[in-house]
Amino acid sequence: MIQTATQSLLPQSSTPSETEIIAYLHRSYQWAEIINAVELEAMILALCQEFGIEITDEEWQTAGDAFRLKHQLLGIQQTQAWLQQQRISLEEWSEGIKNQLLFTKLKEYLFGVQVDGYYLANRDHYRRVALSQILVRDLDQAIAIAQLLREQNASFCALAIEHSLGQQSQTNGGFMGIRYVSELAPEIAQAIKNVEVGVIIGPIQTQVGYHILRIEKWFPLKFNQSARERVLEACWQVWLKEQSS
Known part of the structure; x- marks a missing residue:
């Protein structure tokens, strides 16, 4: 009875119109972000057309299969349910896969020959590191925590759980996971x-506060497909910045 009464108070939901969606994007200050993304996609497609970049049906199919496997869409019913949840058609999803493939090919076309040189010149950015941190707002508190760690061999995990502002570091006892150096704040x-494993670093000030850090492990440099994609994306971002300046 209580559940029925509560449900009766809720308005009946309906699919919003395009006008309502656009109005919401304006009100939530997301309009510029959407417009920029649309303009960027249009530029990418125009460049692909200019350079004669195309994808084959086989590449398109392979990419679609990889997407479904990644998202566990292993059957027609699962795929249709996902499309309904996303409120998009099969054609719209398929077009998105195609555009992503074109973008990947465009970056390779523009910067593929530069990748090795760029990687060698910036390879420190593509090192992977297992990192722990304690993040606080107050400098005096950060200094006190660093002293406890250095002078009294206090538990990094316990101090992170007690003091760190970062939800991830609180939950994991300070451990932030494995990151590429290029993902970290400068x-x-x-x-x-060049800091060795186990050394306490900081406090280091960034825009979000004061960080006390500890290196858990450095991983050997490995120029795999993931690193190559990161280099291509870095080249793309540099190129975009140059075009807009």
Whole structure:
């Protein structure tokens, strides 16, 4: 009875119109972001047309199969349910797969020959590191925590759970996972450079507060497909910045 009464108070939901969606994007300050994404996609497609970049049906099918496997869409019913949840058609999903493939080919076309040289010149950015941190707002508190770690061999895990503002570091006892150095804030990337495993670093100030860091493990440099994709994306971002300047 209570559940029925509560449900009766809720308005009947309906699919919003395009006008309502656009109005919401304006109100939530997301309109510029959407417009920029649309303009970027249009530019990418125009460049692909200019350079004669195309994809084959086989490439298209393979990419679609890989997407379904990644998202566990292993049957027609699962795929249809996912499309309904996303509120898109099969054709719209398929077109999105095609555009992503074209974007990948465009980056390879523009920067493929530069990848090895760029990687060698910036390979420190593509090192992977297992990192722990404690993040606090107050400098005095950060200094006190660093002293406890260095001078009294206090538990990094316990201090992170008690003091760290970062939800991930609180939950995991300070452990932030395995990251590429290029993913880190510049101040942190510079601070950990050439630091050995187990050394307490900081406090290091960034825009979000003061970080006390500890290197858990450095991983050997490996120029695999993941690293190559990151280099291509870095080249693309540099190129975009140059075009807009």
